[in-house]
Amino acid sequence: MNRRTLLKLLSAPVVTGFPLGAAEPRPNRVVISGAGIIGASIAYHLAQRGAQVTILEKQRPGSGATRNSFAWLNAAKQPQPYYELNLMGILGWHRLSTEIGAELQIQWGGSVHWVPPGAGVASLRKRVDQFEQWGYPISVVNQDEVARLLPGVSPGSFGSASFTSLEGTVDPMHALIVLLHKAQQFGVKVEYPCEVTGLEMADDRVRRIQTTRGPMEADVVVLASGVDTPRLAQMAGITVPLRESSGLLAHTTPQARILDRVALAPGADIKQNLDGRIVTGVDFGPSGSTDTSHESGQKLLKNAERYIEKLSGIPLESVTLGYRVLPQDGFPIVGFPERRPNLYIAALHSGMTMGPIIGQLAAMEILDGAAVDPLSPYRLSRFSKRTPA
Numbered sequence: 001m002n003r004r005t006l007l008k009l010l011s012a013p014v015v016t017g018f019p020l021g022a023a024e025p026r027p028n029r030v031v032i033s034g035a036g037i038i039g040a041s042i043a044y045h046l047a048q049r050g051a052q053v054t055i056l057e058k059q060r061p062g063s064g065a066t067r068n069s070f071a072w073l074n075a076a077k078q079p080q081p082y083y084e085l086n087l088m089g090i091l092g093w094h095r096l097s098t099e100i101g102a103e104l105q106i107q108w109g110g111s112v113h114w115v116p117p118g119a120g121v122a123s124l125r126k127r128v129d130q131f132e133q134w135g136y137p138i139s140v141v142n143q144d145e146v147a148r149l150l151p152g153v154s155p156g157s158f159g160s161a162s163f164t165s166l167e168g169t170v171d172p173m174h175a176l177i178v179l180l181h182k183a184q185q186f187g188v189k190v191e192y193p194c195e196v197t198g199l200e201m202a203d204d205r206v207r208r209i210q211t212t213r214g215p216m217e218a219d220v221v222v223l224a225s226g227v228d229t230p231r232l233a234q235m236a237g238i239t240v241p242l243r244e245s246s247g248l249l250a251h252t253t254p255q256a257r258i259l260d261r262v263a264l265a266p267g268a269d270i271k272q273n274l275d276g277r278i279v280t281g282v283d284f285g286p287s288g289s290t291d292t293s294h295e296s297g298q299k300l301l302k303n304a305e306r307y308i309e310k311l312s313g314i315p316l317e318s319v320t321l322g323y324r325v326l327p328q329d330g331f332p333i334v335g336f337p338e339r340r341p342n343l344y345i346a347a348l349h350s351g352m353t354m355g356p357i358i359g360q361l362a363a364m365e366i367l368d369g370a371a372v373d374p375l376s377p378y379r380l381s382r383f384s385k386r387t388p389a
C-alpha cells in the first residue's frame with residue numbers, strides 16, 4: 001500500500017458538513033430497524049459513543065442477506081473512492097478485532113484468484129496493475145505459488161493468477177452475533193421479533209415508529225432493513241432504488257482443514273469456515289436461480305469439486321438463498337436523505353466487507369451532525385440529480 005493511501009485511510013475521516021449548532025440538541029435515542037451486519041455495526045459504534053440504542057428485528061438477527069452471505073472481505077473494486085471505502089472496511093475489521101478480540105474469528109490469509117488461458121489473462125494482469133498503483137497488496141502469482149498458497153487445490157488449465165494478501169473472510173452469523181453481543185454490553189437493546197410497521201411523520205421528521213410491540217419514539221431512526229428498506233423508506237415518502245439479485249450457496253458438513261484462504265476459481269468461489277464447513281457458490285453476480293433443493297446444492301459442490309478433489313463425497317449440509325441489498329447502480333446508499341433530518345438510511349451490497357466502516361462513519365454522522373467525505377459519493381440524492389440520457 002503506498003504511503004499516501006495509507007495516511008489517508010488511517011487519518012480520521014474528513015468532515016465536510018457542519019457540526020450541530022448550539023441550538024440543536026445532540027441526538028441520543030436511536031432506533032435501528034434491522035439486525036443484520038449493518039444495523040449491528042451502527043448500533044455498536046453508536047453505543048460505544050454513549051448513545052441509547054434499540055434495534056428492532058422483525059424475525060431473528062441475521063435473517064436477511066447477512067445469514068446468506070459468502071462474507072469474503074475484499075476491496076479490489078472500482079472506482080477508487082469505492083475501493084478505498086471497502087479497504088477501510090477491511091481495516092475496520094482489524095480495528096474491531098483489537099476492540100473485541102479473537103472471538104470475532106476473522107480468517108485472514110488473503111485470496112487467490114485464477115483464470116484459464118485466454119482473454120482473462122490480460123484483464124487479470126491489467127486489474128492487478130491498477131490496484132497495485134492504488135497501493136493494494138495484490139500481485140500476479142504463478143502456478144507454483146498457487147500450489148503453495150492453496151495446497152489440495154488443482155487449478156485445472158492455468159492462465160494466470162493473483163494473490164491479495166490483505167483479504168479475509170468471516171462466518172457472517174458468528175461475526176454478527178459477536179458484534180451484537182458486544183453492542184449489548186454497551187447497553188444496546190435488541191428486540192425480536194418486533195417489526196417496524198409504520199413511520200408517523202410530522203414536518204419532515206419521523207415523530208413515531210409503529211411496531212408490532214407498540215409505538216416508539218426516537219431522536220433518530222435508522223433503516224438498516226436490507227431488501228425491505230425501500231418499503232420502509234416509502235413510509236417516510238422516500239424512494240430507495242434497489243434491484244433484485246439472488247445468490248445461492250452450498251454448505252457442507254464440517255471437514256478437516258482443506259483451505260486456508262479464499263479460492264476464486266473459474267466459475268466457483270470456495271472457502272472454508274473455521275468450523276470446517278466448506279461454502280461455495282458460482283460467482284458474485286446474480287445467480288438467477290432460487291432453487292434450494294438438495295440437487296441444486298449437489299451441483300454447486302460438484303462444480304467446486306473440479307478444483308478440490310477432497311470435496312468428492314463430502315455431505316452437503318444446506319443450501320442457502322440470499323437476496324443482495326443491491327442499490328440500482330451497485331453502490332451504497334448511506335446517510336440522511338434530503339429533508340429527512342432524523343431518518344438515516346444504510347442500504348448496501350458488500351456489507352460484510354464495509355460493515356465496520358459504515359457503522360463507524362454512520363455513528364459520526366448521526367451523533368455529530370457531520371457529513372463525512374468517504375460517504376459523500378453515496379447519498380441517495382445522486383439518483384434524483386441524474387440528467388436523463
Ligand SMILES: Cc1cc2nc3c(=O)[nH]c(=O)nc-3n(C[C@H](O)[C@H](O)[C@H](O)COP(=O)(O)OP(=O)(O)OC[C@H]3O[C@@H](n4cnc5c(N)ncnc54)[C@H](O)[C@@H]3O)c2cc1C
Pocket residue numbers: 033034035036037038039040056057058059060061062063064065066067068069070071072073074194195196197224225226227228229232246247248249321322323324325346347348349350351352353354
Ligand atoms: C449470496 C450473497 C453473497 C454475498 N457475499 C458477500 C461477500 O462475499 N462479501 C461481502 O462483503 N458482502 C457479501 N454479500 C453482501 C452482504 O451479505 C450484505 O451487504 C449484508 O449482509 C447486508 O447486511 P444488512 O444488515 O444491510 O441487511 P440484512 O442482513 O438483510 O439485514 C436486514 C435485517 O432487517 C430486518 N428487517 C427487515 N424489515 C424489517 C422491519 N420492517 N422491521 C424490523 N426488521 C426488519 C430483516 O429481517 C433483516 O434481518 C453477499 C450477499 C449475498 C446474498
